[in-house]
Amino acid sequence: MQEIETVRLVLRTFRQSDYDDLYEFLSQLEDNEFEEYPGITYENGREHLKYRVGSEEFYAVTLKESGKVIGNIYCGNRDFDAKEVGYIINKNYQRNGYASEALKAVIETAFDKGVHRIYAECDPRNECSWMLLEKLGFEREAHFRQNVFFHRDKNGLPKWKDTYVYAKLKE
Numbered sequence: 782m783q784e785i786e787t788v789r790l791v792l793r794t795f796r797q798s799d800y801d802d803l804y805e806f807l808s809q810l811e812d813n814e815f816e817e818y819p820g821i822t823y824e825n826g827r828e829h830l831k832y833r834v835g836s837e838e839f840y841a842v843t844l845k846e847s848g849k850v851i852g853n854i855y856c857g858n859r860d861f862d863a864k865e866v867g868y869i870i871n872k873n874y875q876r877n878g879y880a881s882e883a884l885k886a887v888i889e890t891a892f893d894k895g896v897h898r899i900y901a902e903c904d905p906r907n908e909c910s911w912m913l914l915e916k917l918g919f920e921r922e923a924h925f926r927q928n929v930f931f932h933r934d935k936n937g938l939p940k941w942k943d944t945y946v947y948a949k950l951k952e
Contacts (some may be wrong), residue, residue, distance in 0.1 A: 782837050785886045792840040792883055798916055799841055802850035803830050806897040842870065851879060853889050862897040880913055892951045900948040904911065904952045915927065919947035945949035 785792040795803070804826045821829070830920055833839040833853065842852040852870035859865050866887065870880045903910040905924060915921075923946040930939035 782840070783890065785840070785890055786845070786887045789845055789884055790879065790886075791845050791848075792836075792886060793843065793849075794835065795830065795839060795841045795853075797830070797834060799850045800827065800830050802871075803833070803841075803853075806850075806852055806869060823914045840883070840887060842879065848898065851882045852883070854883050856887050856891060859900075860896065863893050864896050864899045866899055866901045870916050878879065883912070884917055888949065897951050898948055900946060902946050904942045905943050905945050911947065914947040917949070918948045922946045922948050 782794050784794075804821075805822055807826060807829055808821055809821075825860045833841075838855055840854040840856065841850045842854060843850050848874065851874040852868065855865070855867040857865045858940065870879050891899055899947060900921075900922075901914055901919065903914070905911070911921070923944075925944045927941035928944055930941050932940050934940055
């Protein structure tokens, strides 16, 4: 994976030494209504790091000055020269433009490498997320109703979610 440098950030592959920072931002999402990671503990959270270390699809979003990992950008390969992006930023660093800065750099890099289309899915209630996508030039293509679930309730029933789909084409 190519390391990407922006004004304030370095986007790179995850390392074993990133665990405390990864756990910090993932554990903030335990009961998050948009991106939930229920039951994460310091011990079992290492599985999330294993999945990211060495992956060509996850960028660790690190502060250039300190090296602290403040989030991740997912940029996964899809059919037809497309990529899917997703992002998580530590709550303590949100609303500082880091997600925008990191996503913009990942998108530019993907388009420079020949990607035709980049898309993202988000919860329609997550206004900050879809407003960020719109700010970066993505267009809303769909609103799927109760099309996915990631978790089940205490009775084992799916917790259905709606999804907005946004996309941006290479100019």
